[in-house]
Amino acid sequence: MAARYRRFIILAAAVVLADQGVKLYMTSILSPGQSQAIIPGLFSLVMWHNPGAAFGGLSGISQARWLLSGVTVAALGVILFLLRGSWGSNIKAAACLGLVAGGAAGNLIDRLRLGWVIDYILVYYRDWYWPAFNLADMGITLGGLLLVVFMWKKS
Numbered sequence: 001m002a003a004r005y006r007r008f009i010i011l012a013a014a015v016v017l018a019d020q021g022v023k024l025y026m027t028s029i030l031s032p033g034q035s036q037a038i039i040p041g042l043f044s045l046v047m048w049h050n051p052g053a054a055f056g057g058l059s060g061i062s063q064a065r066w067l068l069s070g071v072t073v074a075a076l077g078v079i080l081f082l083l084r085g086s087w088g089s090n091i092k093a094a095a096c097l098g099l100v101a102g103g104a105a106g107n108l109i110d111r112l113r114l115g116w117v118i119d120y121i122l123v124y125y126r127d128w129y130w131p132a133f134n135l136a137d138m139g140i141t142l143g144g145l146l147l148v149v150f151m152w153k154k155s
Contacts, residue, residue, distance in 0.1 A: 008098040015102025099143025106136030
């Protein structure tokens with residue numbers, strides 16, 4: 001394994017393993033639709049099956065599973081293409097891409113195995129609710145945001 005890919009592979013694998021491990025644990029303690037308040041009025045663990053994209057988008061489309069799986073595979077291909085270029089030699093960019101790829105792969109595993117993505121984190125305040133999400137979503141979001149910050153600082 002080339003040293004330039006090591007950080008990418010380690011971070012991507014860590015996100016996938018952690019995401020799938022937490023999802024396995026969550027399915028053992030919560031049934032679909034069930035929730036458990038951790039910080040009442042702010043944060044709960046939930047068991048939500050999301051057949052669509054982020055925030056439940058595309059969930060009404062009958063072939064969303066395959067459409068989103070195809071888009072994810074294409075995105076992973078783009079990430080691997082970027083790694084082969086100058087982005088792969090940039091340690092920060094490779095780490096960010098590892099977070100994104102790990103999150104995408106974690107959700108892809110759910111989508112292919114189950115037909116939906118398991119979401120289990122719910123943040124809310126009074127009548128305001130952020131859509132449920134998971135560790136894979138956090139990897140995608142954090143990796144993407146950090147990539148934007150690093151690229152913005154670089155320019």
